[in-house]
Amino acid sequence: MGSVSNFRKSLARGALGAVSGLLAGYAALAVAELVASLVRPQAGPVTVVGGAAIDRTPAAVKDFAIRTFGENDKLVLQLGILATLGLLGIVLGIVSLRYRRAGAAGVLLFGVIGAAASLTRPDSGGVADALPSVAGALAGAAILYFLAGKLTSGPTSAESGTDGWSRRGFLVAASVTGLAATGAGALGRTLTGRRGQGAVASRTAVELPAPASPAQPLPKGVQLKAEGISAFTTPNKDFYRVDTALVVPKVDADTWRLRIRGKGVTRPRTYTFQELLERPLIERDITLTCVSNEVGGPYIGHARWLGVRLADLLRECGVKPPSRGGKADQLVARSVDGMTLGSPVEDVMDGRDAILAVGMNGEPLPFEHGFPVRMLVPGLYGYVSACKWIEDIELTTFDSYDAYWVKRKWARKAPIKTQARIDTPKPFARPAAGTVTVAGVAWAQHRGIRRVEVRIDDGPWQDADLAPQATVDTWRQWSYPWKTTPGGHNLTVRATDGTGEVQTEQRTRTIPDGASGWHSVFVTAG
Numbered sequence: 001m002g003s004v005s006n007f008r009k010s011l012a013r014g015a016l017g018a019v020s021g022l023l024a025g026y027a028a029l030a031v032a033e034l035v036a037s038l039v040r041p042q043a044g045p046v047t048v049v050g051g052a053a054i055d056r057t058p059a060a061v062k063d064f065a066i067r068t069f070g071e072n073d074k075l076v077l078q079l080g081i082l083a084t085l086g087l088l089g090i091v092l093g094i095v096s097l098r099y100r101r102a103g104a105a106g107v108l109l110f111g112v113i114g115a116a117a118s119l120t121r122p123d124s125g126g127v128a129d130a131l132p133s134v135a136g137a138l139a140g141a142a143i144l145y146f147l148a149g150k151l152t153s154g155p156t157s158a159e160s161g162t163d164g165w166s167r168r169g170f171l172v173a174a175s176v177t178g179l180a181a182t183g184a185g186a187l188g189r190t191l192t193g194r195r196g197q198g199a200v201a202s203r204t205a206v207e208l209p210a211p212a213s214p215a216q217p218l219p220k221g222v223q224l225k226a227e228g229i230s231a232f233t234t235p236n237k238d239f240y241r242v243d244t245a246l247v248v249p250k251v252d253a254d255t256w257r258l259r260i261r262g263k264g265v266t267r268p269r270t271y272t273f274q275e276l277l278e279r280p281l282i283e284r285d286i287t288l289t290c291v292s293n294e295v296g297g298p299y300i301g302h303a304r305w306l307g308v309r310l311a312d313l314l315r316e317c318g319v320k321p322p323s324r325g326g327k328a329d330q331l332v333a334r335s336v337d338g339m340t341l342g343s344p345v346e347d348v349m350d351g352r353d354a355i356l357a358v359g360m361n362g363e364p365l366p367f368e369h370g371f372p373v374r375m376l377v378p379g380l381y382g383y384v385s386a387c388k389w390i391e392d393i394e395l396t397t398f399d400s401y402d403a404y405w406v407k408r409k410w411a412r413k414a415p416i417k418t419q420a421r422i423d424t425p426k427p428f429a430r431p432a433a434g435t436v437t438v439a440g441v442a443w444a445q446h447r448g449i450r451r452v453e454v455r456i457d458d459g460p461w462q463d464a465d466l467a468p469q470a471t472v473d474t475w476r477q478w479s480y481p482w483k484t485t486p487g488g489h490n491l492t493v494r495a496t497d498g499t500g501e502v503q504t505e506q507r508t509r510t511i512p513d514g515a516s517g518w519h520s521v522f523v524t525a526g
C-alpha cells in the first residue's frame with residue numbers, strides 16, 4: 001500500500017507547492033501594484049516588462065499582433081505575461097519544496113528583471129521606478145519561503161502520514177496570504193484611480209473656446225445613405241486607437257507644459273495649456289490613418305479637430321523651414337510616455353493645417369487620444385505626425401536622429417498612400433439578386449480624391465458615384481449600383497488622387513511605409 005499512497009501524497013504535496021508558487025506570485029504582483037500606486041502607476045512590473053517587450057518586438061511580429069489581435073493586442077500581451085509568470089510561479093513553488101532558498105531566490109530574480117525593465121523605460125521616473133518590482137519580489141520571495149516551510153517542516157512531514165498540523169497550518173497561511181494580497185492589490189487600484197482624478201477634473205473643467213477660424217461646413221451629402229458605410233465623422237468612442245501605452249497617460253492639463261527647442265530655435269519657449277487656449281484657434285476636418293492599416297483595414301478615422309496652428313508657434317520660436325534656410329529638417333515630438341515621432345519640418349510649415357489639437361469633435365481630447373494636446377499633420381501617417389500626450393518638440397535633422405518607429409525599421413518619411421475601401425457588401429456576403437449598392441470610402445490626405453472606380457470580376461472599370469469632397473485632407477465616400485448576376489463575384493475598387501495619380505495595384509505590406517494595392521471582396525449574389 002505504501003508506494004501508492006506515498007505517490008499520492010507527494011502528488012498532493014507537489015500541488016500544494018504549486019499553489020504556494022502561484023500565491024507568492026499573486027502576492028508579489030499585488031504588493032508591486034500597491035507600491036506602484038504610490039510611486040508611479042506606469043512603474044508596475046507588468047507594465048514595464050510589457051513595455052520593454054513591445055519595444056523589443058520585431059516589426060514583423062508586432063505587425064502580426066496588430067493584424068491578429070487588433071486593438072486587443074496589449075491585453076493579449078499582458079495576459080501572456082501573467083500566464084508566463086503563473087507558470088514560473090508553479091515551477092518555483094514545486095522547486096521550493098526541496099530547495100526552499102532556491103525557490104525564493106527565483107522570485108527575487110524576477111524582481112531584478114522587473115527593476116531593470118523599469119529603469120530602462122523611456123519615461124522612467126528614475127530609481128524610484130524600481131521600487132514596485134523590488135518590493136513585490138521581496139514580498140513574493142518571503143511568502144514562498146514561508147509557505148514552503150509550512151509544507152516541509154513542522155512536527156510531521158507529508159510522507160509520515162500524520163500531516164494534520166502542517167496541512168491545516170498551510171491552508172490557514174495560504175488563505176491569509178491570498179486575502180492580504182487581494183486587499184493590497186485592491187488598495188493599489190483604488191489609489192491609482194485617485195491619482196488620475198486630478199487629470200480627470202482638469203479635463204472636465206476645460207471649456208473649449210470658439211475657433212477664430214472655423215472649419216468649412218461639411219458639404220451636404222458627404223455622408224452617403226448606403227447601409228453599412230462608415231460614418232463620415234467617426235464618433236470619438238469608435239475612433240481607432242493605436243499606441244504603445246499599456247496604461248493610458250492621465251495628464252493634468254493644469255500642470256502640463258509644452259517645450260519647443262532645438263536646432264534653429266532662436267527663441268525656445270514653454271507653453272501652458274491655458275496659453276494655447278488663449279491663442280486664435282483653428283478648427284479643421286482631418287482624416288487620420290495608421291501606417292499599420294492593411295488594405296481594407298480599420299485603422300482610419302475622421303474627426304473635426306480644434307487647436308493651434310503649429311507653424312505659428314514654430315515661427316514664434318524662430319523656426320524656419322529648410323526651404324527658407326532653416327537648419328532643422330525634422331521635428332521630433334515627444335510624449336509624456338517617452339514616445340518619439342519625427343515629421344518633416346517642411347511639411348509642417350508648408351501652409352497645410354498642421355495642428356496642436358486640444359479638441360476632437362467638440363470635446364476636449366479623450367485621454368485615449370492624447371489629452372490634453374496632440375499633434376496632427378494632414379497627409380502623414382500617424383506614426384510620423386500624430387503625437388498624443390505631447391510635451392516636447394525638438395527641432396533636429398533626419399541625419400542626426402531616428403524616432404521610435406524609425407529605429408524599428410519603419411520609413412523616416414511616410415506620406416499617406418492613396419487607398420479605397422469597400423465598406424459594403426461585406427466579404428462573403430450573399431446579397432439577393434437585383435441592384436446592390438457597393439459603397440465605401442477613399443482617401444489620399446492632402447491630395448484629395450478625384451475619382452473612384454469599381455470593377456466586377458475582370459470586367460471594365462466603372463466610375464463610382466462620389467459624395468462631395470469635404471477637403472483634400474479628408475476621406476471621401478463613394479457608391480456604385482451593381483446589377484448582380486447569380487454566383488460568386490470579386491468586387492474591386494481603386495481611387496485616383498487629386499494629382500491624377502491612379503492608386504497602384506501593387507500589393508505591399510504595411511512595413512516600411514504603408515500598404516498599397518486594391519481592396520476587393522468576394523460575394524455571392526442570389
Ligand SMILES: Nc1nc2c(c(=O)[nH]1)N[C@H]1C(S)=C(S)[C@@H](COP(=O)(O)O)O[C@H]1N2
Nearest residue numbers: 240241242243244290335339382383386388
Ligand atoms: N504618445 C504616442 N503618440 C502616438 C502613438 C503612440 O504610440 N504614442 N501612436 C501613433 C500612431 S502609430 C497613430 S496611427 C496615431 C493613432 O492615434 P489615435 O490612437 O488617436 O487614433 O497616434 C500616434 N501617436
Ligand SMILES: [Mo]
Nearest residue numbers: 290291382383
Ligand atoms: Mo500608426
